[in-house]
Amino acid sequence: xxxxxxxxxxxxxxxxxxxxxxxxxxxxxxxxxxxxxxxxxxxxxxxxxxxxxxxxxxxxxxxxxxxxxxxxxxxxxxxxxxxxxxxxxxxxxxxxxxxxxxxxxxxxxxxxxxxxxxxxxxxxxxxxxxxxxxxxxxxxxxxxxxxxxxxxxxxxxxxxxxxxxxxxxxxxxxxxxxxxxxxxxxxxxxxxxxxxxxxxxxxxxxxxxxxxxxxxxxxxxxxxxxxxxxxxxxxxxxxxxxxxxxxxxxxxxxxxxxxxxxxxxxxxxxxxxxxxxxxxxxxx
Amino acid sequence: xxxxxxxxxxxxxxxxxxxxxxxxxxxxxxxxxxxxxxxxxxxxxxxxxxxxxxxxxxxxxxxxxxxxxxxxxxxxxxxxxxxxxxxxxxxxxxxxxxxxxxxxxxxxxxxxxxxxxxxxxxxxxxxxxxxxxxxxxxxxxxxxxxxxxxxxxxxxxxxxxxxxxxxxxxxxxxxxxxxxxxxxxxxxxxxxxxxxxxxxxxxxxxxxxxxxxxxxxxxxxxxxxxxxxxxxxxxxxxxxxxxxxxxxxxxx
Ligand SMILES: Nc1ncnc2c1ncn2[C@@H]1O[C@H](COP(=O)(O)OP(=O)(O)O)[C@@H](O)[C@H]1O
Ligand SMILES: [Mg+2]
Numbered sequence: 001x002x003x004x005x006x007x008x009x010x011x012x013x014x015x016x017x018x019x020x021x022x023x024x025x026x027x028x029x030x031x032x033x034x035x036x037x038x039x040x041x042x043x044x045x046x047x048x049x050x051x052x053x054x055x056x057x058x059x060x061x062x063x064x065x066x067x068x069x070x071x072x073x074x075x076x077x078x079x080x081x082x083x084x085x086x087x088x089x090x091x092x093x094x095x096x097x098x099x100x101x102x103x104x105x106x107x108x109x110x111x112x113x114x115x116x117x118x119x120x121x122x123x124x125x126x127x128x129x130x131x132x133x134x135x136x137x138x139x140x141x142x143x144x145x146x147x148x149x150x151x152x153x154x155x156x157x158x159x160x161x162x163x164x165x166x167x168x169x170x171x172x173x174x175x176x177x178x179x180x181x182x183x184x185x186x187x188x189x190x191x192x193x194x195x196x197x198x199x200x201x202x203x204x205x206x207x208x209x210x211x212x213x214x215x216x217x218x219x220x221x222x223x224x225x226x227x228x229x230x231x232x233x234x235x236x237x238x239x240x241x242x243x244x245x246x247x248x249x250x251x252x253x254x255x256x257x258x259x260x261x262x263x264x265x266x267x268x269x270x271x272x273x274x275x276x277x278x279x280x281x282x283x284x
Numbered sequence: 285x286x287x288x289x290x291x292x293x294x295x296x297x298x299x300x301x302x303x304x305x306x307x308x309x310x311x312x313x314x315x316x317x318x319x320x321x322x323x324x325x326x327x328x329x330x331x332x333x334x335x336x337x338x339x340x341x342x343x344x345x346x347x348x349x350x351x352x353x354x355x356x357x358x359x360x361x362x363x364x365x366x367x368x369x370x371x372x373x374x375x376x377x378x379x380x381x382x383x384x385x386x387x388x389x390x391x392x393x394x395x396x397x398x399x400x401x402x403x404x405x406x407x408x409x410x411x412x413x414x415x416x417x418x419x420x421x422x423x424x425x426x427x428x429x430x431x432x433x434x435x436x437x438x439x440x441x442x443x444x445x446x447x448x449x450x451x452x453x454x455x456x457x458x459x460x461x462x463x464x465x466x467x468x469x470x471x472x473x474x475x476x477x478x479x480x481x482x483x484x485x486x487x488x489x490x491x492x493x494x495x496x497x498x499x500x501x502x503x504x505x506x507x508x509x510x511x512x513x514x515x516x517x518x519x520x521x522x523x524x525x526x527x528x529x530x531x532x533x534x535x536x
Contacts, residue, residue, distance in 0.1 A: 050370045169387055176384045179370055179377075182361040183430075186334050186354060187381040234371050234414055 027255065029148045030265065033212045034251030036153075036160040037221055040205040042244035043167040045226030046236070047198055051178045054223040056098055056199070059112040060206045061218035062119040063094035068140050068210065069126035076130060083140075084155075084207060091203035094119065099196045123215075143214030143266040145255065152211055159208045163201055174198060175236065213266040220270035221247055224277050231280040246276050286344075287312035287438055287468040288333065293341040295328050301491065302328045306341070308487060308496045312437065315464045315482045318472045320489040321512055326472045327362065329489065330440050333470070334359060345438070358436030360427055362443050372415045378402060378430045401429040405459055421452030428456065438468040445473060453478055476503065480524045499525045 048054050067090025071083030094115050101111035127137040139147075148156075167174070174194050176184040181191035209218045229242025254269030261268075286309050293306040302325040310316055318326050331337045334357055335350030345353035372380075378398040383390055402408045405425040410418070415426060424444065431439060439460075445453045460469055461482050473479060476486065476499070486502040488494035488511050495502040503525040508516040517528040 050367070052367070052369055172380070172384045172387070175370065176380050179367050179372065179380065180361065180365070182365055183359060183381060184384070185336060186357070186359045187384060188354070189384050230369075230371065235373065236371055236376070239371055 026146050026148075027259070029150070029153050030145045030255050031252065032153055033145060033148055033156055034248060034255065034269075036156045037209055037212055037251060038225075038244045038247035039160045039164055040208060041222050041225055041247040042240045043163060044202050044205045045222045045243045045247070046229070046240045047167075047174065047178065048202065048223060049226040049230050049239070050175075050236075051195075051198070053108065054219070054227070055109060055112050056095075057202065057206065057222050058219045059098065059116045059119070060091050060094050060199075060203050061210065061215045062116055062123060064088070064091040064203070064207050064210045064218075065140055065215035066090050066119045066123035066126065069123050069130075069137070072136050072140075073126050073130055084211060087207045087210060088204065090119070091207050092200060095199035095203040096196070099192075099199045102195075103192060139214065140210070141214050141216055142264050143210075143212055143217060145212055145265045145269075146258070148212065156208050156211065159204060163205055166197075166201060170194065170197065213269060217266045217270045220273050221250065224273045225250065228273075228277040228280045246273065250276060285312045286310065287314075287346055288470075289342070289344040290333075291342040293329075293332060293339055293343060295325070295332055295337055295339045303332070303339075303489075304492050306489075306493055308493065310468055310470070310485070312346075312468045313464060313466055314484040315460070315469045315479075316471070316485045316487060317476060317479055317483050318470065318487045318489055319474065319476065319511065320494075324490045326489055327442055330359070330442055330470065330472065333357070333438075333440060355434070356436055357438045357440055358431040358434060360431040360439070360441045360444055363424060363427065363447065366427070368416050374402070374407070374410045374413050374415050374418070374426055377415050377426055378433055381430060382433055397433050397435070398429075401433040402426070404432055404463075405429045406455070421448050421455070424448055424452055424456065425459075428459065432463075436467070439463070439470065441469070441471045443472050443474070445475070445478075457482065475527075477526050480526065499523065503527065 048057050064087040067086040067088070068083045070090070071081055071086030074086070075081040075083060097115060098108060098111045102108045130136060173184070173189045174197070176187070176189050177191035177194035184191045206218055206222065209221060213221055225246035226239065226243040228246050229239045233239050233242045250269050250273040253272050255265045257268045258265035288310040290309065291307050293303060294301065295303040306329070318329065320326050328337060332339045332343060333345065333350055334354060335343075343350050346356055375398060378401060379390060379394060382394040382397060399408060399411070402411065405428050407422065407425050407429060410422070410426070415423065418426065428444065431441070444456055448456070457478055460471070463469065464482055471479070476483065480499065483499055485497065486499055487496050488502055488507055490511055494511050495507045500520070500523050503518055505515065505518055508518065508527065519526045519528060
């Protein structure tokens, strides 16, 4: 699924009647993926914007990228392995390391920055060792929205349902921990526990986004729609709903356009998300 | 009745001793003002009262250990630590500690408690307002309401007047004054002057106790010099003392 060769030649090369069906299935999957990503963006994106840890999002995304690159390397030359398994391990590693550093009073920016540099170095190292498979690197970095297998989609849906469930059960405690950790603590809500949980869930969600839109656009689809929603809506619930809507709009429009213009859909999706964000400035 | 009894309290952060050999007790109801320079361990003392730091020695709150008496204490942290990025309404802020243990739904009882607390601070008409769009002083009153919502017996207020204007400060003091007949109020402040009407006891703290007692007993020029390292003249009217040129101007 991950390294099926041609990343950006769409299935519509296949000729005849089948082509129509093929396109529909791939496009349908892409639309479902966008829906899933929007659900993840609505929670993780909003919490990151509320907490002011959007830099952590790109830190984790690049950790996930390094992990996937290592996974590809191992599965090509050593044993068959699922690259996203390594992604999630690396992403969790970054999330927990940052949580630990911030508990030890290290500035979160510095901790993320250091781990960011480490992840990028490792990602480049691993990817450069699989030079002949540059298509793989591309797909990790830029995503393969229109080439998702049904197994990918199932995994993405499952993860989104899981994340949404956990977030809805812990919403109040999570919000309290972010708003006022000290008061949360004396009220019997352990802010360290909920922050760590948030970081772990961020890592899981980010890997799902990596599968769909690639490492670079994780930030575009997790943070930008939530940031735009934060500027446009006056409540927590409004921000979350807005983040969902903005992500979905960017995704659907991006995919629709990519069917007419032969460029990577993730690029269009990222551009549209940014344009929506820019509009929130015009409004105010 | 004593609400708080502290004996030989010592708090260390690693090798650093933040509080050393602290012994005092507080009557219920009463109004205690804690003063001391930055880094004196004032916040640490409040956290120890709520069992939030490891300590040596004894702390008894209404006959119980701090952790077991948490439901009788209401805490108002220093305001700078609060996250203003979240688009919360006033009601969300006041209800937050009341409902955080419930996953869904808000009971009528909690709404009544929150509304009553807002009434005490004179902000009941702001129920649906955006918290972050209020002035600093109004936000401070909302945060006090949040602390009052559970109707705690002990109020623990960490620098509630920092970064507030004079009008807010006077309003907050008026509210606290109306509560002091029923509650133990412990308040960290840099300026005693606006509080002279309410204050029963003063604790001068700089890692150790410099002085503890009534204003007349504690607010002497020698004590202030030991506390802050500079001379601060004191004016006395019988039991009431005013500090002249205290660092209050820094905080306005
Ligand atoms: N969690 C902590 N870990 C290590 N040192 C701390 C911690 N909290 C406070 N301190 C240190 O303990 C001292 C007292 O802090 P604090 O109680 O906040 O003082 P105050 O509130 O009087 O300004 C300061 O020197 C501070 O740096
Ligand atoms: Mg302090």
